[in-house]
Amino acid sequence: MKRNNSTKDYICHNSSIVPIGKSYTYGHYQETISVREPISTVNITGLNWLQHGDLLNLQVKYTGSPPFAYCALYKEGQYNITGNETCVYKSSTLTNAFPLVHYFSDCDQHTVVVVVENDMGKTVSRATINIYKATVHAQLSVIVVPVVFCLVAVILVVFGIAYYQHRSRYTIEVADFEFGQQAHLDYKTFTERLRDSFRNAFDFRQRNDNDPLTSDTRYDSM
Numbered sequence: 001m002k003r004n005n006s007t008k009d010y011i012c013h014n015s016s017i018v019p020i021g022k023s024y025t026y027g028h029y030q031e032t033i034s035v036r037e038p039i040s041t042v043n044i045t046g047l048n049w050l051q052h053g054d055l056l057n058l059q060v061k062y063t064g065s066p067p068f069a070y071c072a073l074y075k076e077g078q079y080n081i082t083g084n085e086t087c088v089y090k091s092s093t094l095t096n097a098f099p100l101v102h103y104f105s106d107c108d109q110h111t112v113v114v115v116v117e118n119d120m121g122k123t124v125s126r127a128t129i130n131i132y133k134a135t136v137h138a139q140l141s142v143i144v145v146p147v148v149f150c151l152v153a154v155i156l157v158v159f160g161i162a163y164y165q166h167r168s169r170y171t172i173e174v175a176d177f178e179f180g181q182q183a184h185l186d187y188k189t190f191t192e193r194l195r196d197s198f199r200n201a202f203d204f205r206q207r208n209d210n211d212p213l214t215s216d217t218r219y220d221s222m
């Protein structure tokens with residue numbers, strides 16, 4: 001208020017007139033009024049299905065007037081919120097969003113309870129998280145490649161034995177005691193020679209050392 005000497009009254013800034021008299025007591029007070037908005041909407045976004053070993057990464061957004069205090073509770077299985085949930089340890093922020101990062105050590109269903117407060121009140125929200133364990137299948141190449149190499153090794157061993165038997169026929173002398181008969185050498189293919197080599201080797205193992213030598217006994221099969 002200010003003093004106006006012409007009217008001898010106190011005139012306030014809002015143009016109201018305060019009369020002066022002995023029966024009046026004058027004074028003033030001041031109060032700051034601020035408009036605050038309660039927390040009305042809370043949105044929790046992020047992946048609700050996680051493979052075992054992945055980190056939970058949620059974004060919590062809400063409306064209201066700062067400052068805010070928030071916390072998160074992690075419950076096993078399905079959990080129904082009551083609105084009376086409180087946190088022992090709270091974090092403060094001036095923004096309308098904050099991240100939630102957490103690691104679940106087991107494969108099960110969990111519920112994340114989010115509590116957000118400001119000067120006007122608090123709100124409680126939740127999000128259901130499912131943790132699954134993926135089945136690891138062996139790649140086809142891990143099975144096929146060793147089998148192919150084993151088959152190639154077996155084929156090389158068989159052909160090596162056959163080649164050694166075929167070559168030994170020309171390096172070992174053959175004794176034929178029937179001088180009166182003429183040796184008849186028939187032409188045979190490689191497959192037939194391979195079959196005869198295995199047959200002669202098998203017959204030689206079954207032959208007894210005391211059996212007498214006959215005219216068809218070949219030394220190249222020893």
